[in-house]
Amino acid sequence: MTERHHALVTGAHGIVGFNLAEELRERPDWKLTALGRRPGPPFEGLDYISVDLQDPGATREAMSGCGDVTHLFFAAFQFAADPYEEIRVNVAILENTLDALSGAGADLRRVVIYQGSKAYGALLGAMRSPARESDPRVPGPLFYYDQEDLLYRRGAKDGFATTVLRPDFIAGIGFGSYVNLVHTVAVYGTVCQALGLPLYFPAGPVTFDALIQLTDSRLLARGSVWAALESHSENVIYNITNGDLFRWSDVWPRIAGYFRVEPGHPVLLDLELFMRDKRPLWDELERKHDLVVNFDDLVGWQHTGLSPGMPEIHTSTIKIRQAGFHDCLDSSDRMLELFDEMRRRRYIP
Numbered sequence: 001m002t003e004r005h006h007a008l009v010t011g012a013h014g015i016v017g018f019n020l021a022e023e024l025r026e027r028p029d030w031k032l033t034a035l036g037r038r039p040g041p042p043f044e045g046l047d048y049i050s051v052d053l054q055d056p057g058a059t060r061e062a063m064s065g066c067g068d069v070t071h072l073f074f075a076a077f078q079f080a081a082d083p084y085e086e087i088r089v090n091v092a093i094l095e096n097t098l099d100a101l102s103g104a105g106a107d108l109r110r111v112v113i114y115q116g117s118k119a120y121g122a123l124l125g126a127m128r129s130p131a132r133e134s135d136p137r138v139p140g141p142l143f144y145y146d147q148e149d150l151l152y153r154r155g156a157k158d159g160f161a162t163t164v165l166r167p168d169f170i171a172g173i174g175f176g177s178y179v180n181l182v183h184t185v186a187v188y189g190t191v192c193q194a195l196g197l198p199l200y201f202p203a204g205p206v207t208f209d210a211l212i213q214l215t216d217s218r219l220l221a222r223g224s225v226w227a228a229l230e231s232h233s234e235n236v237i238y239n240i241t242n243g244d245l246f247r248w249s250d251v252w253p254r255i256a257g258y259f260r261v262e263p264g265h266p267v268l269l270d271l272e273l274f275m276r277d278k279r280p281l282w283d284e285l286e287r288k289h290d291l292v293v294n295f296d297d298l299v300g301w302q303h304t305g306l307s308p309g310m311p312e313i314h315t316s317t318i319k320i321r322q323a324g325f326h327d328c329l330d331s332s333d334r335m336l337e338l339f340d341e342m343r344r345r346r347y348i349p
Contacts, residue, residue, distance in 0.1 A: 005030050005229075006068050010097060011075035012036040012048065015174030015217050016114055020073055021046065023221035030225075033066060035076075042175070053093035054078070056100075063100040071228045072101065074113045079303075083141040090143040091150055098154055108160040110228050111151055114220075115144040115166045115237075117313050130316040133166070133237040152235065161234035163227040165220065168241050168313060169305055171334060172217020173341060175297055179305040181214075182338045183298050183347075188271065189259035189339075190348050191278055194285060199256040200264030201248060202274075203306040208249045208266040211312045213241040214331040226325050238320040243328030245314065251332040258336055268308055272301035289349035298347065 007024050011017035012034035021042065024032045033047045041048035051062035053076055076093055080086035094113075101108055116122075120131035121138035128135060137145055151162040171182050192199050201208050223240045227233045256263035282295040342348045 005070045007071045008033050008069045009073045010035045013038050013042045013175045015170050015172050016075035018042050018174040019172050019217035020221040053096050056096045059096045060100045060103050064104055067105040069106040070109050072111045087143040087146050091146050094147050111162045112224050112228050117168050119144050126311045129314040132316045133319055163233045164237040166239045167215030167220050168213040170217055171214045179303050181305040184304040186339050186342050186348050187299050192261050193259045198262040198264035201266040202269035202271050204268045204308040205266040207310040210310050211245050215241045216329050216334050219327050223325050239315040239317050241317055242331045244331050246331045271304050275301050285349050292346045
């Protein structure tokens, strides 16, 4: 008989947790519990816990029934403008989760946690490329490292192993995410279509031509499940991407065609400022097309992922492929497929 694992997925409404929960619910060998701060689950039929992980007492009480959890997929994240405060908050929510699982008597075997190219210095300017998992840490402060150190310490004491996955820009559907490129471009394209404007690329010519990578959220979900069960993935870091390289200049005309507008040239457009007065327009589209998500929940315009002067980012995925995970996707094709999915779900018209 196949052993059944019990996954706890935190950050269930976010771009990682949402897609991971949808992946796991289709797998008969997994039991799934999802956790988030929002009062209701991201989709129906989900065993869901609503709790603020910053509150240790509430977390222990809410998770008291999680004694049979075997695998923690930690996708919760809380942004803070001050990086030291961001460390404090994100270490605390991880530690509170581990303490609650321990208090519930869970025999935790594996923790899968998510980082990104900031671990290689993507926010410090031009990063070493292609970045490899064996590269040294860059100057902090950076909460990735503090969470990672906590997991290795607790794992040695409590008997679980950790797998760190490092996706690049995550492309997918999810809510409450710090950065969501797909939602950003989909809403921006829809607004330009409604206004009859060309689809100007908003992040300038450097970002327009920079060589970057995407990690599809569904591919990341499959990689997460793979990593959670592989014995040779214990206490290991893996880069994980779609496997191709991507320039906005190559795909932007296709995106403009999807939204039936002219492809505009690169400009430096403050999307937060541009979108400030677009709520009434979106409310009209919402009524006309029976959309199910309101404007404010789709995108956080302060952090769109379309930043001027973005450095070229290339992380090597040789390590995860040699270890046995071989999934790959065409990034530009998937971008348009994700727009189709947003339309099917009635997130955009």
